[in-house]
Amino acid sequence: MAYWLMKSEPNVNSYDDVVARGVPEEWHSVRNYTARNNMKAMQLGDEAFFYHSNIGKEIVGIIKVVALAHPDSTAEPNENGKIVWECVDVLPVKKLPKPVTLETIKRTPELADMALVRLSRLSVSPVTDAEWKLICKMGGL
DNA sequence: GCCAACGTTGGC
């Protein structure tokens, strides 16, 4: 069981939007190979932090992987007729009672080296067990 | 709105 962090712009798809729909949904529109590869490495039941980029800049909840990587329904085939972009399907698990902000993460020595901080443009990144546990605790879980 | 970081593209 591995842990991840997935970014979304809350004005496009917020955690509350996902909860309100209440059905599994594709984590579509990722167009970066590293992020895609991270999704291909995900297993059923893996959990991920849901991070609001641009607005809020904080981890607001937890989602889980309910379908392994499959072709992204929003992707166009390339010149060889292949769809290279894939995504997993996710469901919300629970909201963090206290969102953990990027600022807090940067100020916390144990978290300052997270992929979220080091690779700020990567929209799907790995989270270590230690980072996961600490953020859950800081988030009030 | 600016800019740093980084990925992609295309000329050579």
Add this chain to the structure above:
DNA sequence: GCCAACGTTGGC
């Protein structure tokens, strides 16, 4: 295969 130019992401 290198590198300059350009585009995008996302924090500030």
